[in-house]
Amino acid sequence: MNNFIFENATKTFFGKGCVGEYLCCLAKHYGKNVLLCYGGGSIKKNGVYDEVMESLRKAGKNVTEFSGIMSNPTYQKVLEGARLARENQIDLILGVGGGSVMDCCKAISLAAVYEGDVWADFWARPGIIDFEPLPLGVIVTAAGTGSEMNGGAVITNEELKIKTGRDYPRCNPKFALLDPSYTFSVPKRQMVSGGFDTLSHIMEIYFSRPDEENVSDDIAEGLMRGVIRDLRAAVKDPLDYTARSNLMWEATMAENRIIKLGKQTDFQCHMMEHSLGAYTDCNHGEGLAVLHPAYYRRICEAGAEKFARFAVRVWGVSPEGKTQEELARAGVEALADFIREIGMPATLKELGITPENTDLLAVANSCAIVSGSYRKLSHEEIYEIFRECL
Numbered sequence: 001m002n003n004f005i006f007e008n009a010t011k012t013f014f015g016k017g018c019v020g021e022y023l024c025c026l027a028k029h030y031g032k033n034v035l036l037c038y039g040g041g042s043i044k045k046n047g048v049y050d051e052v053m054e055s056l057r058k059a060g061k062n063v064t065e066f067s068g069i070m071s072n073p074t075y076q077k078v079l080e081g082a083r084l085a086r087e088n089q090i091d092l093i094l095g096v097g098g099g100s101v102m103d104c105c106k107a108i109s110l111a112a113v114y115e116g117d118v119w120a121d122f123w124a125r126p127g128i129i130d131f132e133p134l135p136l137g138v139i140v141t142a143a144g145t146g147s148e149m150n151g152g153a154v155i156t157n158e159e160l161k162i163k164t165g166r167d168y169p170r171c172n173p174k175f176a177l178l179d180p181s182y183t184f185s186v187p188k189r190q191m192v193s194g195g196f197d198t199l200s201h202i203m204e205i206y207f208s209r210p211d212e213e214n215v216s217d218d219i220a221e222g223l224m225r226g227v228i229r230d231l232r233a234a235v236k237d238p239l240d241y242t243a244r245s246n247l248m249w250e251a252t253m254a255e256n257r258i259i260k261l262g263k264q265t266d267f268q269c270h271m272m273e274h275s276l277g278a279y280t281d282c283n284h285g286e287g288l289a290v291l292h293p294a295y296y297r298r299i300c301e302a303g304a305e306k307f308a309r310f311a312v313r314v315w316g317v318s319p320e321g322k323t324q325e326e327l328a329r330a331g332v333e334a335l336a337d338f339i340r341e342i343g344m345p346a347t348l349k350e351l352g353i354t355p356e357n358t359d360l361l362a363v364a365n366s367c368a369i370v371s372g373s374y375r376k377l378s379h380e381e382i383y384e385i386f387r388e389c390l
């Protein structure tokens with residue numbers, strides 16, 4: 001194992017009924033003014049809003065609402081929320097939603113207290129901010145990103161056409177409440193998209209050095225098998241509590257830093273999706289589903305031993321009669337078949353992206369190139385991948 005330091009500052013409450021049981025007590029630790037942040041209104045339809053408001057009322061809070069946080073949250077929306085937080089002297093931000101709401105809240109928690117240009121100094125030039133953001137608590141309503149237990153936030157600057165993320169440990173929520181039954185109302189398309197995002201996070205970590213036997217990869221293999229099993233079960237029966245609760249915790253485990261320990265990590269596929277998202281506003285998990293097989297077909301030779309291990313240990317492919325390269329390719333094709341099996345898109349066209357409506361060369365050229373990949377891509381190759389995915 002490589003050297004590492006581990007810390008995770010989020011106190012996490014998991015299980016049916018956890019909001020009613022704990023939110024009131026948790027909120028009492030903070031001042032009177034709460035900024036309640038949510039998305040387009042799903043929480044008003046499924047009863048979550050009423051349950052949260054009841055707990056905040058019991059805790060004696062003044063609640064300011066900030067709604068309409070969109071998927072792929074924008075920097076403009078962050079600034080709007082930060083203004084509201086300052087005007088109302090907010091003591092606690094409470095985000096109720098999926099990754100977009102949680103990420104937007106983290107960005108608001110920084111922008112609300114920072115005097116300078118938070119885009120220039122934090123998002124565009126990582127490394128020079130060192131201060132305490134406003135405290136944040138989150139209630140997860142859609143599983144996938146794992147944002148609930150890390151300091152990461154992904155924000156889109158529409159003007160500059162940049163979607164970028166950063167993990168600032170002080171942005172870790174102070175507390176996270178995860179009630180799997182809240183995710184029952186998530187539409188199937190988003191449920192599958194979130195589940196695939198989780199699988200993608202695990203693969204982005206697993207397919208990186210070091211490749212010697214290590215605890216992080218062992219846990220990653222177990223998590224990948226779990227996500228595949230639970231997604232199949234949840235697609236078959238969306239009200240399967242066991243499957244939905246596993247998917248919720250698998251999402252958190254994928255991104256709470258535990259399986260990153262000692263690993264270099266890749267995340268090249270995420271960089272490609274983020275560039276695509278900045279230009280097209282595509283759904284995050286669906287963008288990843290289209291790109292992953294094409295990306296892995298390109299790099300699996302360079303990481304053949306690990307891809308072969310993935311085929312056997314994660315997908316149960318028989319190694320008999322196959323060379324290491326054949327086995328590696330079989331693992332990638334098993335992934336591609338699974339994407340189709342769970343009804344996800346496999347081409348950019350299915351996402352509404354065509355060369356006529358999107359300048360794919362500009363998208364490719366704006367993509368960050370990572371150093372942790374088994375084989376470092378060039379911008380030309382990223383453009384070729386986009387073309388292959390059409």
Ligand code: NZQ
Nearest residue numbers: 039040041042071072098099100141142147152185186284
């Ligand atoms: O807005 P509402 O009405 O709430 O509807 C949402 C939204 O339309 C709906 N939804 C959420 N909970 C629901 C529900 N509908 C019914 N019942 C419920 N219980 O789901 C839709 C999508 O929500 P969103 O939060 O956008 O999805 P997701 O959780 O996939 O988050 C995507 C964002 O997270 C970023 C992505 O790039 C994207 O911007 N990511 C954040 C990461 C992080 N912070 O660590 C890592 C990821 O790799 C990712 O980049």
Ligand code: ZN
Nearest residue numbers: 145197201270
């Ligand atoms: Zn992701």
